[in-house]
Amino acid sequence: MLTHTLFFYFFSIIAIFSSLMVITSRNTVNSVFFLILDFISVGCLFIMVGAEFLGMIILIVYVGAVAVLFLFVVMMLNVAEQKQSWFIGKKSTHIPTGLIVSVLIFLELLVVVGGWKQKDNLMNSSTLEISNISNTHQLGLVMYTDYILYFQIAGVILLLSMIGAILLTFRKRSGVKKQNYFKQISRDPESSVQLLKVESNKGVKIDD
Amino acid sequence: MLEYFQILGNELYKIVFLLVPMLVSVAMIVWLDRRVWGLVQKRKGPNVVGPFGLFQTIADALKYIFKEIIIPASANKVVFILAPIVTMTLALVAWAVIPISEQIVLADINVGILYLFAISSLGVYGIIMGGWASNSKYPFLGAIRSAAQMVSYEVSIGIIIINVLLCVGSLNLKDIVLAQKDLWYVIPLFPMFVIFFISALAETNRPPFDLPEAEAELVAGYQTEYSGMMYAMFWLGEYANILLMCAMGSILFLGGWLPILDVYPINLIPAPLWMILKILFLFLLFALIKAIVPRYRYDQLMRLGWKIFLPFSLIYLVLTASFLFYFNKLPNGNF
Structure with missing residues (x-):
């Protein structure tokens, strides 16, 4: 101890x-x-x-x-x-904003902590029994039965924020040369190599 | 009070008996790596110091110890010194939960695999700290590259671990090994094993994914400003991490200390030796890949991690779950 x-x-x-x-x-x-x-x-x-x-x-x-x-x-x-x-x-302008936010969070914490009650019996769930099963197992039992709705809502919120973050940072850039794997692999000599007869003193025009 | 000292002494000798062989085997593994690399390229590799050049790493380490440690004037000194220590410590600390046989394990904890995953995901800090504290261009670029690389490959490693856990039903490493008594998971989960192996290469910054220290682009990446023993600590930590990943792979997929077949002449080989053999086998693959595969480009690396491995392992996860559910093979009770 x-x-x-x-x-x-x-x-x-x-x-x-x-x-x-x-x-x-x-x-x-x-x-x-x-x-x-x-x-x-x-x-x-x-x-x-x-x-x-x-x-x-x-x-x-x-x-x-x-x-x-x-x-x-x-x-x-x-x-x-x-x-x-x-x-x-x-x-x-950071200090006043920061002050407002921190005061708000402090008040919220006060509200939350003020409402705390200590329970003698923490196990108040329909599926949970006091037994020897491990911590992880117990969490899973509660999370996927009693709190499945909250769990799923949390997941959807996370997905939404992920999509939002991608949307915010995504920009389509033009004029960028990107490697196209399929195009690169499917090229063969017939379609990409040609034999030209070069006239003297004139050269060839190479298109790119 | 005496009792505490007794317990402390008991644990301390266990820790010493784990760490000393660990460090010696890291030294040997560095030699093996260089040797294999040499043989693949038709060179001899280190073969001068000691029998077969076995003491080459020890000679190198001695050289590093006697070299001067140079700390750049503009570096953040505390973080600069802390970075190699963090790398080394994390690489060694993770070995606490690795079971060498059914009896030999330092800490048999319920969430062993999560512990391993957590420690290996902390490994990125040594690199970021070193890169940032050096206050120089190449180390910083290397650190940024490695942060992005390790975070992205961790995701797929996590999903692969979930795949295995679905079949086991426990987070304990011993349970994971014992669940493979009849069938090693490398057979039903073979694609996951391949992806795990490649992700482990990326997670430990091994070639072909050694972009954080790509010498052609970044001098030596995050290690550029380090010298003497501090550099050696990065280097040893890296190899300890590689061994750790091999151990993880053999526990998750190759049945840990279990013999290939549980028949008479084969199961006479003691369990720890099986574990060591499997770790060595995986390490040999690591070493061969270093020698034969050219380095990836950075965008190819990211594409592989996010666009191929992540969706594929997710789909495989769904497949595994539905297979287990349909054939009623889920561990821990029927649903």
């Missing part, structure tokens, strides 16, 4: 410290690195309470995919330039 407690405090202190560093560090890339550290330690906390599936999914989805894309975008920004215009510049 002692080691368990020690590990809990270890991971929670790292999580809190790194989440503070996310918002205080001046270098944007560093703050993304701290965000990753935060995700990892939260994942470890999930594993410690026995939610191994959730912990691993946090590692795979957030750390392995989402944070990589974050890093990808943030690395492209010119960090040094931003340092001046964001924090010192006079015409900064």
Whole structure:
């Protein structure tokens, strides 16, 4: 039990410290690195309470995919330039907007946390029984029976946002030479090579 | 308190007994890779240091240790030093869950395959961190290429893993191996095995997908600014990752430590040896492909990942699921 407690405090202190560093560090890339550290330690906390599936999914989805894309975008920004215009510049419109958003999120969190009730009996589902079946199995049993509608709606929303993102970034460029695999493979000497008789001092006109 | 120390000591010696053979075999595998590469090209490969040149890698590592580590003046020093450490650590940490035989496994966890998948998807950070922290053009381009490449091939690896899990009904690596007692999954899921193998090549940045370090275009990609032991750590981490992918392939498709046929003379060979043989077989394929296939172009790589592998493995997933459902072969109860 002692080691368990020690590990809990270890991971929670790292999580809190790194989440503070996310918002205080001046270098944007560093703050993304701290965000990753935060995700990892939260994942470890999930594993410690026995939610191994959730912990691993946090590692795979957030750390392995989402944070990589974050890093990808943030690395492209010119960090040094931003340092001046964001924090010192006079015409900064980011701070009031950010304040409004953060106050809103804080209020929402208050509402959510205020409505929390601790249940003695967490198992309140028609299909779930207390047994030895694994975490993943139990999640599947609940997700595909009681909450199938929400699960499917979440999937549809994700699909929609994916299509939206593709639509936003898709542009048809003209004049780009692209390789057409079928065209390339189906070429043969008869259709693409011709023998010309070149007249002296006149040359040939090659069409391209 | 004494108990904790005992448990700690117990675990520590297990970890040491896993890691030391691991590192030695990485050294041997580097030699094997260079040797196969040489033989395919009608060269001799490293054959001077030690018997058959076996100690070549150790000699190289010694050379790297005694070389000076140069950190560029404009580099982000913390991240620059952290990057090879991250690569190496992640490559070694993943070995904790690999079962060498039914008894020999360091951590027998319920979500073993997810753990492996998570750790291998974290591998991209070492490369991105190294590329960004170097503060130089070629490493940065290499890092961006590898980020895109590894993220896109991870998707199809994930779907292939789901394919196998559908047949097993458990995320535990031991269960996955034991479920193949009658039939290795390489036979019913052969197309998935091929795609897994190619995706593993892309995931570990091996040729023909070694675009992050394509020397003709990017000098050495994300490793350009690294020197001495830090470069060697990238290099060892890469090979440890390759071995890990081979181990994953042999667990998912080739029946892990199980013998080919469970008959008398064959099943006398001990289980760990089978596992090692299968890993070596897959590695040999890796090494041969490095020697014989030319490098892909970047758009071809992306096309292969997103337009061919992803739809194909998705369709195969649907096929597997409907087959299992129709013939009532789904594991864990009937529906």
